[in-house]
Amino acid sequence: MQVKSLQKKAAWVRNEVLDAIVKSGKSHIGGTYSATDLLVALYYGKILKFRTDQPKWKDRDRFILSKGHACTALYAIFYDLGMFSKKLYDSYGKDGGLGGQLEVYLPFIDFNTGSIGHSIGVASGMALAAKMNKKKFRVFTIIGDSELYEGSIWESIIFAGIKELNNLVVIVDRNRLMVTEEIGDDGLYKDMKTKIEKFGWNYYEFDGHDFNQILATFQKVAKSDKPNLLIANTIKGKGISFMENNVKWHNAVPSIEEITKAKQELLNEN
């Protein structure tokens, strides 16, 4: 898919997310919109290897959306690609239906989500299994930028570096906002490139809303000698002007007026 088409697809996904949120009254819209372009690139940009009719295809790339609260974007993508039935897709927010995190009873979901700080370790185990079995699949995970505060992440970063898991791709959705406040460039993110490279990883940084940059970075890690950490600089609430860079929109549900305005902005983008 060309960049223009990817942009259109992303706008469509954002619109679907908005509809789902309005219908259910449940939202993690800010972090979903920051990750939307990354998800669209993975699934429509020929980055992930998967077969839409074989959820358990053995050679598929594994993918863990560790920031599982961005799942509504993934639901829309899976529905669009025929990986979710309409009935399943429409069950979002209903009792017993699709919820605010991912579970492996759903097709094409490789690992449960909800508890953060695990996916680099789990993905490392998956990547190691691929190597042990001489399989070519790779393992991708998207984590939130505040997730790097979890200590277990750093145990796993050390492990993956030592094991030279070059089939591991970790994408950090660097939207610079956690639930209640900003995550700046000091402290955790100070000298991140140096820290990561010292642990034996490749480090890349790019604009997580620019499909040219996203695809170019994924091309770079397609053949790699080390595990890869990709900092995708994103905007929380991306695509809706009044939601962007505003902590309120971590989990706020828009009013009727806000929905109308948001829809208009997405239409213009499309």
Added chain:
Amino acid sequence: MKIDPLDIRDAIFDEVYKTAKKDKNFIFIADDMDAFSLQKFKKDFPNQYINIGVAEQNMIDVASGLAACGKKVCCFGICSYVTTRCFEQIKFSVCSMNLPVTIIGIGAGFSFNFDGPTHSGLIDLAAMRLLPKMTILNPADAKSASSSISIAYNNSTPHYIRLDKGTFPKFYQSKDTQKGFKIIKTLKKQNIITTGFMTYKVAQILEDLGDKANFGLVDIFRIKPINPSFVANVLKKSQTIISIEENSVIGGLGSLISDLINQNSLVTKLKIMGVKDHQFDQFGSREWLLKQSGLDNISIKKTLLKLQND
């Protein structure tokens, strides 16, 4: 009592070795913990062995990732660290995914007495009992220890094996480990329920007391899920139960039996004997540490005789 010369650790790791030999998808991960009988494993199956370092959270997550891709994984470390230190990882990555990950925790109870309170395994049972899908095995002898591995391997679900060290009498035969409990001494009106190391200790005490004591003795090998027949075959046949465990009085064997009595509306009396709910800061021999909770040989004898004569 006649002691089986096979160390309980050798029993379990010999079985680990056999399992790895027959299945190259069987992976063993240690958190820099070793055992004499693991040397041969490391030498013969280097591709199936990982020393992941003292990083228990990562150990469990990596094990889960391996298991999600078709491996059967065994993790090994000190029981206080491979359970509560990485509890969230076990709860989320292993149990919520129902993956074939077996955790062997060595250092049950006060068996690592010299290393102090941090190394005591006193709350692991309570913690692991909370987790849906988790099977808990607490071997009392070499046979139940070795069977733990084959049971876990065949079940392909989360397992926690609580491991002691040293040599024990033979309580189990191969065929009766599946049942999960064993009547060691014929049931009487008053019956003692034990698990792991305490089974040996109490069996020895009853042997010492001879005709002065009139108790049955039952070992619980599979703490969770408890075999439902345990209720009909042991609890319902008992006037009084005395549970004795080298574990906190909260959440372990005694709590389990209390729950069963309650759930089945039984009138069976229950006396729970376990390690008191206390922040220990003392060092000493295993027997001395047990004494602080009335679980040394002399205290147990006194309590039993008093209960018998009440």
